[in-house]
Amino acid sequence: MADTPTVIIGAGIGGLTTAALLSARGMPVTVLEKEATPGGKVRQLDVDGTPVDAGPTVFTMRPVIDAIFEAAGACTDDHLQLTRADTLARHAWDRTGHLDLFADHERSVDAIGQFAGSDAARGFREFSTEAKRIFDILDEPMLRGGKVSWPLPLMWRIGLWRVGALHAIRPYESLWKVLGEHFADPRLQQLFGRYTTYCGSSPFQTPATLMLIAHVEAQGVWKIKGGMNALANALETVARGNGTRFRYGAKVEEIQTSRGRVTGVTLESGEVMHTRSVVCNADPSALGAGMFGEQVRKAASVTKPQNRSLSAMVWLAKSKVSGFNLDHHNVFFSDDYAAEFDAIRVGSVPTNPTAYLCALDHGAPADGAQRFQIIVNAPANGDKHTYTAEEKDQCTSNMLSRLNACGLELETPLPHSLVTPSDFSKLFPATGGALYGRASHGWAASFLRQGSRTRIPGLYCAGGATHPGAGVPMAALSGKLASEAVLSDHISTRRYHPKAIVGGMSTRSAMTEASG
Known part of the structure; x- marks a missing residue:
């Protein structure tokens, strides 16, 4: 069992990140993907003989992606051609004109002022300040840290002396209500409420905490030559270079356990692979629904239809x-x-x-x-x-x-x-088509997402339906957290031989966005 690889089920962004980071540290890794190509939700489909991006299109949080490439012994610029967009997005309501938001904050202030008046511009400044404050409070302890409960564990991470910070993130207030405090113009309420759809949620049911997503996008949007599919291919290339083995068209039928912990996986072909660590890069509901076998049904809960994104x-x-x-x-x-x-x-x-x-x-x-x-x-x-x-x-x-x-x-x-x-x-079985896991409705939703570790030792989760949340950058962060959990659980039982790599994940990045 000592030489068996960590098995990663699924080559989505979370699984690819986990593979790149674990293999960079000398751990043997095998990725099993039922489809023919990497990416998961990041995929392309043929339309009239031309490949068209069929998944996420908004690339944000570049510093997080840069840090992951660096920790895997690579450089983003060696694998991707990125261009920062001057315009974040163009918005229209009718034929009378449109409103652009820009990477340059002051240009956005001016544009909103011309579109809806000086009060709206002032409201945007206040909204931006509050969104940034919420993001700064939750960046390290919530977005980049492991799953945490409310309120005392989160308060411990934030800092016990920062009691006011818990109130400042406004978890018990409706986002739509708070948007009304900043914007009288219903069009601007729509515009900034729409950011909750980045995590598959309604602005009428989410807590005001999620205004942080607007701040995240305001920090930068990048265009990738070749589309988001290029990111998946780049992560696969880095992981392969570090020694990860990829098997496509390899569907996992069952995750095996013995004495309460993971021992292997059975493929659709009947092949059995022995392992002590499995990272499931699928919606955790698939585990809870028994789609990876009865032995691991208790590993995670099924998201009820009314709670789906x-x-x-x-x-x-x-x-x-x-x-x-x-x-x-x-x-x-x-x-x-x-x-x-x-x-x-x-x-x-x-x-x-x-x-x-x-x-x-x-x-x-x-x-x-x-x-x-x-x-x-x-x-x-x-x-x-x-x-x-x-x-x-x-x-x-x-x-x-x-x-x-x-x-x-x-x-x-x-x-x-x-x-x-x-x-x-x-x-994406057991989801009903939900693209973001559990909806972020109500103050507790963010604390109910599946974390990296499951209820079964040796079985881990990664992907946009797990902590810290939906979207390409968050899925990548989930992969980072899963790799750290696997390493932590193995460090006392086996010696690995880390590769000589540059950098690491400990350096604080100038975080950016939320979702893609």
Whole structure:
């Protein structure tokens, strides 16, 4: 058993990060991935002969990613071509104009002032200050630390003398209510409330604590040449260089235990691999639902349907465009935000939805068809509801109507592929298509996420559905935390021979964002 590798189930961002960091320290690692390529939710699909990003598109928290590459003995710039975006996102409500937010804070203040008046600009300054304060309080103890409980363990990490800090993060107040304190203009309430969808949640049900996400994005958004898929490929390359073995098309049927701890995994092929450590880079609900065998069902809890995060209708399209000057990230808001989330809460796709559009070819010549990813929030009911052709057509029509209302014209009929909650449910079992794990609804939600360690010794979790939360940067941080848990649990029983690597994860980074 001494020479068996740590087995990582799933080559999503969390699993890839865990593999790169463990193998950098001389530990043998094997990654088993049921799909043919790395990335998990970070993937590309073919549309009319062209690969189109079908997963996360917003790349933030670059310092965290840089620190992970450094700890794995690599340099980000050697593997990725990154460009910092001047414009964070473009926002539109109708045909009368749009509002851009910028990497330069003062430009955003000026833009908001011109859009909604001097009171709105002042409100934005106050909002930004409060969001930064919340982020600074929770950065080290919550976002980058292991799972913690409320309130005393968190208070211990923050510092027992900082009693006021617990009040300052406003866990018992609604985000929507607090946005009303900063912004009288309902359009700005919509804009800054939308950040909660980055973790798959409704701004009407999340605590005001989550205004920190706006601060995180304000610290920088980067474009990756080749899309987010390039990040997954880069992490795989680094992990391979450190000695990780990857096996694709290798589905794990069962995680085995003996005397209460992990002893191995059984593949769909019948092959058995012995190990004392398994990192599950899947939604923890898959463990609790018995999808990795009865022996590990007790390892994690199943997220109840009413507690699931949002799913999505995702269009991957190629089209010529006219009528609206697109940026890379664009949001086309509905005129009734509350009605959108009311519809989702009762299990329906909104008929008048807000649509996010990523112009994947932004900056390239615009004389031909361009690639787009378009997202509309939807309920995570894919395990109970199969979307019919008629429903898909109606959702497409509703989405295009929203774009048209803001002045954007795409080709009709639109050449596209549509991914629904039903499709996501098949890809990510036991989720119903929820893309972010558990929704961040209520003050306790952030403390109920699965941590790195499970109830079964030797079985660990990583990924966007685990602590510290959803999105590419947070999934990477979960992988870091999982690697630290594995190392910590092995350090007293076996000697490893760390490789000579540069840097480490102990240096504080100038943190940035939340979600992708």
